Amino acid sequence: MMQRRATSAVTVDSTRHGACQTALIDSARIDQWLQAVRLTKTRSDAADACRGGHVEINGKQAKPASVVKVGDRVEVLVNQRQRIVDVTRVITKRVGAAIALECFEDHSAPPPERDNLRLLFGERDRGTGRPTKRDRRKIDQLRGRRS
Numbered sequence: 001m002m003q004r005r006a007t008s009a010v011t012v013d014s015t016r017h018g019a020c021q022t023a024l025i026d027s028a029r030i031d032q033w034l035q036a037v038r039l040t041k042t043r044s045d046a047a048d049a050c051r052g053g054h055v056e057i058n059g060k061q062a063k064p065a066s067v068v069k070v071g072d073r074v075e076v077l078v079n080q081r082q083r084i085v086d087v088t089r090v091i092t093k094r095v096g097a098a099i100a101l102e103c104f105e106d107h108s109a110p111p112p113e114r115d116n117l118r119l120l121f122g123e124r125d126r127g128t129g130r131p132t133k134r135d136r137r138k139i140d141q142l143r144g145r146r147s
Contacts, residue, residue, distance in 0.1 A: 050063055
């Protein structure tokens with residue numbers, strides 16, 4: 001039997017496991033939402049990305065407290081990868097990966113192949129230890145960093 005209980009802005013569906021996982025919310029803070037849908041590992045990482053100018057909502061730079069709603073387009077630079085997602089569901093608590101995927105539509109380019117990265121940086125034999133200073137400079141040069 002399906003039971004629904006309505007409170008101010010939150011409707012809770014008690015037919016599933018965990019009320020926090022199924023709460024239907026109109027809007028949420030962007031830093032909470034990014035962490036809840038697993039685009040960032042922690043809320044502080046999401047807030048740092050916002051403060052660093054790496055998060056945009058509908059083309060406008062977002063602060064950590066900016067509001068995200070269903071239908072918004074969120075662009076975020078995470079781990080040197082640009083992610084472009086449309087919000088389909090707003091949640092504030094971190095949920096499982098399967099449920100998190102239902103909360104957004106991903107329009108990002110596919111991630112680069114892992115094998116290509118290995119060829120780019122070369123493969124080190126297991127147990128050879130840390131890279132030497134010369135190796136580190138070559139790696140930094142390949143990544144486009146200055147030493």
